[in-house]
Amino acid sequence: MSSSVQRKRVRKDPAARRAEIVGAAAAVALAEGLECVTLRRIAEELAVRPGLISHYFPSAEDLVAEAFGSAAAAETDALLPAERPEGTPTERLARFLGRTQGEAYDTISRLWINARHLSRYRPALRERVTAQESAWRARLGALIEEGVEKGEFRTEDPLVTALQILVVLDGLGVDANVGHEDLPDAVARMAFITAERELGLAPGTLSSAAHGGAPDPAA
Numbered sequence: 202m203s204s205s206v207q208r209k210r211v212r213k214d215p216a217a218r219r220a221e222i223v224g225a226a227a228a229v230a231l232a233e234g235l236e237c238v239t240l241r242r243i244a245e246e247l248a249v250r251p252g253l254i255s256h257y258f259p260s261a262e263d264l265v266a267e268a269f270g271s272a273a274a275a276e277t278d279a280l281l282p283a284e285r286p287e288g289t290p291t292e293r294l295a296r297f298l299g300r301t302q303g304e305a306y307d308t309i310s311r312l313w314i315n316a317r318h319l320s321r322y323r324p325a326l327r328e329r330v331t332a333q334e335s336a337w338r339a340r341l342g343a344l345i346e347e348g349v350e351k352g353e354f355r356t357e358d359p360l361v362t363a364l365q366i367l368v369v370l371d372g373l374g375v376d377a378n379v380g381h382e383d384l385p386d387a388v389a390r391m392a393f394i395t396a397e398r399e400l401g402l403a404p405g406t407l408s409s410a411a412h413g414g415a416p417d418p419a420a
């Protein structure tokens with residue numbers, strides 16, 4: 202008999218229960234892909250009956266979209282916080298770019314690739330992907346605009362520059378599916394190089410700041 206039947210059911214506040222369901226779905230999406238987010242699978246993860254999941258998400262498509270939206274929004278807030286940001290625009294941009302390297306970022310990059318592919322056929326997911334892309338553009342564009350206003354950056358169009366940086370990061374993210382081991386250093390550092398060039402910064406400014414101010418030997 203399933204453990205979901207054996208365990209004593211815990212009654213939770215509807216908002217807390219919904220958040221728990223979305224959190225479990227997001228975790229499955231990040232670990233195994235959005236295709237694995239089903240009502241039955243999330244019920245198993247939470248040791249509850251599938252009917253409880255369907256009470257909050259009658260359609261599995263809505264749960265998939267919510268799972269992606271939750272994971273992507275958490276990524277945005279972790280990589281480029283909007284609330285009480287610390288440091289100058291240059292320091293914050295450097296931290297952001299530094300955080301786009303490593304296994305954690307590779308994992309979310311795989312989820313983005315997965316979501317963009319599936320969104321071709323799933324309207325609810327496509328809406329979430331579009332919303333999260335807009336959020337990224339706005340968040341990074343606002344940081345660059347602040348840097349221009351403070352005289353740290355030079356660019357005629359902060360949004361265009363933000364898009365250029367994001368396009369490079371997306372391109373590097375595609376490589377996450379096969380690993381970065383064979384990437385030349387100049388390619389692996391392309392986001393730093395692009396940002397420094399497009400913002401009128403001296404080569405190595407951002408990569409140095411991202412490593413705690415230590416000189417970047419590859420700059």
